[in-house]
Amino acid sequence: MNMPAISRPFEPALFAREPARERHRVAPDGLTVIALQAGDRLQVIDVEGDQEAHLLAFDTQGRVALSALGLGSDPAANYISTLLANGSGDSVQMRLGLARYAIDCNQLPAAATLWPAQSPAGYSRLFTASDTLVVLIAAPGGLTAVDSQQRPSELQLLIHRNNPRSILTPPLPTPLAEVVDEFTLRPGTANAYTVTAGQYIQVLDVAGRQCSDFVALDRRGLDRGREIELDPTVTRTLNGNAYPGPGLFSKFFDRDMQPMLEVVRDTVGRHDTFGLACTARHYENMGYFGHDNCSDNISRALAAYGSQPRAGWAAINFFYNTAVDAHQQLTFDEPWSRPGDYVLLRAMNDLVCASSSCPDDIDPANGWQPTDIHIRVYSAKERFSIAMATRKTPDSEPVLTRESGFHAATSALTSNFIDYRGWWTPTHYHGFGAIEEYHGCRERVAVMDLSALRKFEVIGPDAEALLNYCLTRDVRKLAVGQVVYSAMCYEHGGMLDDGTLLRLGADAFRWICGEDYAGVWLREQAQKLGMKVWVKSASEQIHNVAVQGPKSRELLSQMIWTPATQPSLGDLGWFRFLTGRLDGYNGVPLMVSRTGYTGELGYEVWCHPNDAQQVWSRLWELGEPLGLVPLGLDALDSLRIEAGLIFAGYEFCDQTDPFEAGIGFCVPLKSKQDDFIGRDALLRRSAHPQRKLVGLILEGNEQAHHGDCVHVGRAQVGVITSATRSPLLGKNIALCKLDVGYCEPGCTVQIGKLDGQQKRINATVAASTIAYDPEKTRVRS
Numbered sequence: 001m002n003m004p005a006i007s008r009p010f011e012p013a014l015f016a017r018e019p020a021r022e023r024h025r026v027a028p029d030g031l032t033v034i035a036l037q038a039g040d041r042l043q044v045i046d047v048e049g050d051q052e053a054h055l056l057a058f059d060t061q062g063r064v065a066l067s068a069l070g071l072g073s074d075p076a077a078n079y080i081s082t083l084l085a086n087g088s089g090d091s092v093q094m095r096l097g098l099a100r101y102a103i104d105c106n107q108l109p110a111a112a113t114l115w116p117a118q119s120p121a122g123y124s125r126l127f128t129a130s131d132t133l134v135v136l137i138a139a140p141g142g143l144t145a146v147d148s149q150q151r152p153s154e155l156q157l158l159i160h161r162n163n164p165r166s167i168l169t170p171p172l173p174t175p176l177a178e179v180v181d182e183f184t185l186r187p188g189t190a191n192a193y194t195v196t197a198g199q200y201i202q203v204l205d206v207a208g209r210q211c212s213d214f215v216a217l218d219r220r221g222l223d224r225g226r227e228i229e230l231d232p233t234v235t236r237t238l239n240g241n242a243y244p245g246p247g248l249f250s251k252f253f254d255r256d257m258q259p260m261l262e263v264v265r266d267t268v269g270r271h272d273t274f275g276l277a278c279t280a281r282h283y284e285n286m287g288y289f290g291h292d293n294c295s296d297n298i299s300r301a302l303a304a305y306g307s308q309p310r311a312g313w314a315a316i317n318f319f320y321n322t323a324v325d326a327h328q329q330l331t332f333d334e335p336w337s338r339p340g341d342y343v344l345l346r347a348m349n350d351l352v353c354a355s356s357s358c359p360d361d362i363d364p365a366n367g368w369q370p371t372d373i374h375i376r377v378y379s380a381k382e383r384f385s386i387a388m389a390t391r392k393t394p395d396s397e398p399v400l401t402r403e404s405g406f407h408a409a410t411s412a413l414t415s416n417f418i419d420y421r422g423w424w425t426p427t428h429y430h431g432f433g434a435i436e437e438y439h440g441c442r443e444r445v446a447v448m449d450l451s452a453l454r455k456f457e458v459i460g461p462d463a464e465a466l467l468n469y470c471l472t473r474d475v476r477k478l479a480v481g482q483v484v485y486s487a488m489c490y491e492h493g494g495m496l497d498d499g500t501l502l503r504l505g506a507d508a509f510r511w512i513c514g515e516d517y518a519g520v521w522l523r524e525q526a527q528k529l530g531m532k533v534w535v536k537s538a539s540e541q542i543h544n545v546a547v548q549g550p551k552s553r554e555l556l557s558q559m560i561w562t563p564a565t566q567p568s569l570g571d572l573g574w575f576r577f578l579t580g581r582l583d584g585y586n587g588v589p590l591m592v593s594r595t596g597y598t599g600e601l602g603y604e605v606w607c608h609p610n611d612a613q614q615v616w617s618r619l620w621e622l623g624e625p626l627g628l629v630p631l632g633l634d635a636l637d638s639l640r641i642e643a644g645l646i647f648a649g650y651e652f653c654d655q656t657d658p659f660e661a662g663i664g665f666c667v668p669l670k671s672k673q674d675d676f677i678g679r680d681a682l683l684r685r686s687a688h689p690q691r692k693l694v695g696l697i698l699e700g701n702e703q704a705h706h707g708d709c710v711h712v713g714r715a716q717v718g719v720i721t722s723a724t725r726s727p728l729l730g731k732n733i734a735l736c737k738l739d740v741g742y743c744e745p746g747c748t749v750q751i752g753k754l755d756g757q758q759k760r761i762n763a764t765v766a767a768s769t770i771a772y773d774p775e776k777t778r779v780r781s
Helices: 079-084 089-099 219-223 232-238 278-285 295-305 408-410 434-443 461-469 516-527 552-556 607-626 635-644 678-685
Strands: 020-026 029-034 039-045 054-058 123-128 133-138 155-160 179-185 189-195 201-205 214-216 249-254 259-266 316-318 321-324 330-333 341-345 351-357 373-378 389-390 418-422 423-426 446-448 455-460 482-489 495-505 508-513 533-538 545-550 577-582 587-592 602-607 691-696 707-713 713-724 733-739 748-753 758-766
Touching: 020 029, 020 054, 029 089, 029 155, 029 232, 039 214, 054 079, 079 089, 079 133, 179 189, 179 249, 179 351, 179 482, 189 295, 189 418, 189 495, 201 214, 214 295, 219 351, 232 249, 232 351, 232 434, 249 295, 295 351, 321 545, 389 545, 408 607, 434 446, 446 602, 446 607, 455 516, 461 508, 461 516, 495 516, 508 516, 516 533, 545 607, 552 602, 587 607, 602 607, 691 748, 713 758, 733 748
Parallel strands: 259 389
Antiparallel strands: 020 155, 029 133, 039 123, 039 155, 054 133, 179 373, 189 351, 201 341, 201 373, 214 316, 214 351, 249 259, 259 341, 321 330, 418 423, 446 545, 455 508, 455 533, 482 495, 495 508, 545 602, 577 587, 587 602, 691 733, 691 758, 707 713, 707 748, 713 733, 748 758
16 A cells, blocks of 8 residues: 655755754854853854864853853963954944843953864864853954965854744844844734835845735825835836846836835845735635735735725735746746845835735745744945855855955946856946957956956865866876866766866865855765865955956066066966965065966966955056956956857856867866766767757847757757857857757858747858867967
8 A cells, every 4th residue: 555645855954844953154264153042952063174163152141151061261262352352343243242141242251162273074063052151153264375275164053952842933133233123024914114215124034935025105105195106017127127037126116217225135036026915816716715915914004104905016025936937927936035034125215115924825935834024124324235145055054245355446447246156246347348348358458356266275185186086187187386177077977167276286276166066066075085185165265366368468577576486477388377476575475377268368366355456456557558458247258258168057057068068178088097077977978979069150240149049940959058249250159059960160050039930040150169269379379
C-alpha cells in the first residue's frame, strides 16, 4: 500500500520551517550584537578559516558575564573596545543601542578569544547560555597591503533557541536609525499613517514570505478635497516600462505625474508593482465568502482621512512574487523575502499612507502562512545609502550594494550608476557619453572602476592542487608572476564562472572572477578532499581600476615604481603582473597586471580601497595630457563585444560549457594530465558539440539585442547573446550561439524581431568572434 506523498521542499533560512534557529553574520573587521536567553545555544563559525573571534557578554544589569558562557577574558583581546571608540556612524549607533542595556562603552573590559590563529575553514565553538545575556562578537581585522594575503573574513552565528514557542516570530532587526514611529500589522489588518516630505518608510517582512500592500495619497490634495493617489500605470510609463515586471521602480508617481516616493533600499528584489491589493471579489470568486482582504482593510484605515472606500486599491504589493510570462499571463508563487527583509522608501512630499499585512491563506501568495509586517518611519534628517541586496547562498545574510574606494571620484563625474554584482558601477559619464568613452579607449587611454570583480586568496600547501582540480587550466604550469585565464565548471560541464588566476608564490594564488559563490565552491571542494588550504575573500580589501588603450603604458610608466626584483612597467609582459609602489619607494603599495577586457593594450591597477582616491587622482593628473577619459559599462560592452570577449549571463551560464561559450582554448583536455571537475563531461561535450559561439555581421543599420532568435527559414537555429553597433567598423555586429551546422564563415542566417517571423534582419557568419583586431596585435603590443 502506497503512503501519501509529503511535501518537504528544501527551504534554507526560512523562519517558519526552523523557528528555533537563527542565523547572523559578523562582517570582516566588524561587530554583531545578539540577545540570548538561558538555555539558548550559540555556535560561532569561522567560515573561511584563519580568522580571530572576540566575544564579550553582559547580564541584564550591564555587568560582564563571560562566565555565563564558560569563558574568561584575554588581556590582549581589546578589538571590540577599539572598534566602538572609532567614532564611525556604525559605532555611534552601536553605542546608543548598548546603552539601553546599561552597558558602558567607555569602560569595556577585555574580551574572550574564541580560538587561536590558523583555524581551519568551518572551525566552530558551541556555547550554552546559563543566563539572559547581551553578547558582542567581533571579527578582528585591519589594513592589509594589496600584495598581502592575510585578509579578515566573516564569522557566522547560529542560535538554537531553547524555548522557540516563546518567539512565534523572529526578533525584529535593529532599527536603521532613530525611529520616529513604528507599529506591527498582524495578518489580515491594515493601518494608515502620515509622513512628511523627506521622511523614510521601512516596510519589514518579520518572518519571511509575507506580502504587504502599500498605497499613498497626497496629503495636501486631501486637504483640498482631491484624492491624488499613487498610480502604477503612470509610474510604469514614466519609468519607460511598456509592460510590468517583477521588482521595484526607482521612483513612484501619482496620477498627476508628480513624484511621490523614491525607493532607497530593497533587500529582496522581487515584488508586484502592477496589480490590485487583494479584494473581496477575488476571494468570493474562489468560494471564500467574507474573507478578510487588503482593499477593504485599506479603505477602512484611510476613512479617517476622508478617503472614499474602493472595491480594489491599486497598490505596490511588496514581497508579492508575481511575473508576466511569455504568454502575457500573470503568474505567482511564494515570496522571495526572508525574515527581516525590507524595503526603504523616501517620501518626496507629504503623504497619507496605508500598509497591510495580507490575509491570503488559500494559495502560495504568503507562503500559505500569513505573518506579521512591521512599519518604521525615520526622520528626514537621516541619510541612508541607496542599495539593493545580494546573497552568496540562499541561507546567507543579505549584503547591501557597496561603493568602491573609487566611488567618491567617479560619482563626482557622473550620477549614472547601476548595481553591478552588488557594487555601484558607472554606466556612462556626464560630458563624455558611451561613444566618446569608447573612442577614448580605442585611440588614447581610458580608466574604469572594476572593483566589482570578486577576489579570493587561495593559500596553503594544497592551494595548487585545489585550483588545478577546480579550474580547467593546468595550474601546475603557472609561474610566479604569471596570470592565466580559466573557466571553472560544475561536474556536468556547465560553467560556474570564468576568471583570471594570479600566482603570487609557490603556495599562494589569487582567483579573480565575477561570482561570489566561487569562494564557497572552492572551500566545499577543499573540504571534500580534506585539503590543507585556505580560501579567503578579499573583495572588500582589494579594489581595482582598468587602465586601457594604446597610451596606457605611457601613462602608467610615469607613476609605477618597482623594486629591482620586479619587472618595470614597460617590461611587463602580457598576462603577467608586478608588485610595486605609487611614484616611489615610499608610495602606497600597488599591484599591476597586464590584463583587460577591451581588446586594447591595457593594465589593471590593484590597491587597498583606502588608497584608491590617491591612485585615481594621480592617474588623472598624468593622464589628462594624454587625453584620458573615464570608461563606463556601456562603452565597455561595445569594446568587449568587438574583441569577442564573453560575459556571464550572456555568453555563458551553468548550462553552457566552455566550448559552446567560445573559450575552448582554456580547456586543455589533451595536455592536462590531472583530473579536474567536469573533465569527463567536457570530453563528451567536445566530441559531440551542438552549438558554437560565432560572430555575426548584420546587414543594414538595425541592431540585434540579447535574446533575439536566429533563424534559417522558419526554424530557429540560434540565439543572440550580445550585440552592438561598432563605432570604428561602422557595422552592427553580434555574438551568437548557433547550431554547429550553420557555423561556416559566410553562412547566411536571419535575426528574428517582433515574433521572430514577421521581421527578419539578414546576417552573415564572420570568420571569427573577434570583430576588431582578430590577430590581437594591439593587446600584445
